[in-house]
Amino acid sequence: MNTLPPDPDPVPTVPPTASQRVIAAFERITEADRPDLWSTLRAVEDVLVDAKAVDERVKAGEDLPLAGTVFAVPELIDVAGQPSGRSVPEASATIVSRLTGAGAVVLGKTGAATVASAWDRTKAGGRGAAVAVALGIVDLALSTAGPVPAALNAVAALRPTRGLLPMTGVRSAEAVSVYATGLVAARRALALMTGPDGVSSTRTWPADVRLGAGEHPRIAYPENLPLSAAAATAFEGVVKRLTAAGAVLTPIVLGEQDFEDALLLPTVPDHPDLVEALADPAGVQHRLAACTAFANLLDLAAVTVPVLPGDKRPFGVTFLTRAFEDQIGLDLATVCTDEPMTPYPEPGEEVVVFGAHLRGQPLNAELTALGARFTGPVRTTEGYRMVLLDTEPPQPGVLEGATTLDGERWRLSPAAFERFAATLKEPFVLDRVVLDDGTAPLAVRCLTAEGPGLDRYESWRGYVRFTSTAGLRGPG
Template structure:
């Protein structure tokens, strides 16, 4: 029998340079054959000059979170040296400047429509920014069009709390929430700042109202029903409400179908005001409120324009993003609001008796953690039972939570001896603050690497002795 040598390890793929991404964007632009999307399309030579500058910055060692990201900008938003409503703009709008400073490259400016959809040329698609993203010509787009154009082309849209970006009511369009979130992180910093007590999470069972009295077509009604079912399966508590009196009293978020139906492009061209009013019927009230909004297709890869929009109170953008990932199955990292990370090991873990002390403060679960091989647990005589985490021993499993500054202070004030807030070293190289003990007496739990492991043992064996 002939024994073949093992396959060599795969060679890491080098990510494309900004210049390569720009060339690919122009190729996709040609393939798409949609000149109607653009009010101004920059010359390829000019865009490549910007891309080369990004590549040189990366080579020089700069960390650019949007390096080579190709973007489109709606024609109402200024781009340096491009035509604008008041002539040729001398400088870019601050929101554009922040994206280009982070490595993005502007391909051109898009029109506001009505234009044909990316996926069905007989249907209306809203503005050119959303269509350009859907067709893959650009990675991201900035638009003042809000949720509707994104829904008509089955792309994601994030409209932050007004004032968090250096422009009001600007939406970021992207194929997915992760890309939109990355752009928001780079662009955030406007006239408003987060309050110190902002809620960063809604817990494992968020309370969500959903619009139940809107006149919807069959497909839009099915989409809303599908999303409601997915949210319930994920642990959310859903309540039907009337949108005649929208509000968040008693709720963490409101979810609505983004558009009621999908008009034809001929109808939209014949009656643009009427079609625009009809399409905005589901989300128009949001323009009257101080809210954050996240729009997503119903399911990943679904091209039907019948997604939903999650609305939350101002500054609770993180909650809207997290809820929307139930539809997209994307990971979501923290939005750049101020906050403190906290690691817990015992009764504050999810599903444990004191977890409500965190969720009641609007804390957001950000993931499991493990310490380096330097910590151990002892069983404390508390009610409910809790472990004391001390130096020495092996590695322990815990959870990382994020709280607003004011919530963190309130939580710290509730800790009683022997508990303190002290840093722990994690196996990812970070050293966040954690609930632990500097000294404590109690039976050792050295056999266990997690509090949940001990709790499972105690619940089945009925033992609470040294481990």
């Protein structure tokens, strides 16, 4: 029988150079035909000069995490050499400099006027920044407009805790948000912008900040809001999806703002026509921001994601969390987008656990009560073994040996890490283990311990499953 030759291995996709991305951006500008988005669009020759400089830095071996990225900046954030009101600043805002230093290239400045949506020109789209992202002209956009434009154009928006971003060169009292097509890209940019610059006043994370909300986060959400039919359907779908993922959702009356881990809100109640938004800009803006406007007043962080990005219906949801608990909002939002959970760069310590502190095991609550964040499964190199200790609840002692072991990596704030370390009793200690990815984090293990060997098992869960199905036997 004749058979076809096997398919060749897929050729890895080579990311575009900065110059290629800039050319593609200007081609997209021509295709989209949306001059209303821009207050100042840089000349293609000038942008290409910046892009070629990025390409040369990459060729020279520099690690530029945003190489091949183009972004837009609103009028109220300074870009060196670009008109800003009546002046032309000599230096860019700190947050802009940090993005360009990482390889991103500024395409232009977006306007503050209300423009049409990216997907339906008869509908309002808010300001131009979110529209430029939605249309694929730019990869990222900074904005002082908050969650509403992101929802109107089916893009993601992150507004961090006020004070985490330096405001040098930002001529606005409003918090800065970053728009992107997905959470991963927005979070990467936000991480690069975060941190003091020695000029403007910034805030630092508390030593005991919570980094996670456990496997069953408690989320409040408002009931009986005046939503359009499509917005109500989208919001109800998110409530069901979060519940299915293990979250505990509790209805509240909007205005009480009494929530535990997060508050889930529909970002906009409906999608107004552009004609209406232009005729009554203040009234429409007040209506659209009714659900999320109080976030600034209450010092909350916000993560906005589209709910129905496939058909471009602009009904996103926003997760509000307490100041500095930005990571919790990011992790919850990934349930809606199916993107990988990625860490925000808050200070913290990592610890690997192998036994009763694993998820679903008796002592896991000691970690979650401290606000620890599960960051993923791990495996050691071939240099360890487990013995069964005489403890209550049962736990393994991890010693030097000749096998690999499966465990979990958790991240805690500095103060939480100290409290966790204080809970460990003999024979447990915190000592480094070598993982198969080459890292050597601290782990809960033993330097010496007596007990039956568990050499046939590569994980504590494997031993627990064995005993639960086969009954108690010699561990072997």
